[in-house]
Amino acid sequence: MLNYPRGDKQMNPMNLLQLKPAWDQFRSNHPKLIQFIKASAREDVMDEGTLIEINIKTSAGKSLSSNIRVRQSDLEFLRALKDIAQD
Template identity: 35%
Template sequence: MINPTMLFRIKNSWSRFTTSHPKFPMFLQAASKNNVIQENTVLEIKITTPEGKNLSTNVKLTNDDLALFNDLKEMAR
């Protein structure tokens, strides 16, 4: 069962995050509207530390991944 208190904390944290980083939700909205997130799409994440170290990975999306994203989108409404 979902803990309502945790959902409230996540909602508040997301609000602070999007206030600090307004381009990120705009990026997600653009990706969603332009139908670029679909099966076999590759998502890549790259992290660069202040010291210049890099770490990156990627995933090729499956139908199960898309179902998870849709569930999260519905839960956010």
């Protein structure tokens, strides 16, 4: 069970249901990304200290990059998310 700090907004589960058609379309449009995410979760490739990088390059050639260093709390969140997705 995840504990949220006081003052953090909680997501309304009904809003998630409204995203389902868009999620289904995204999965259909980008199957390689979904396969990549599933493989990284299935193979337990992430541990505390893992660096996740995201790079975006627009059609105009502009680049934007960011990264995060995975913490133990991130791993707990991802495990909970994975469990929810499997139900």
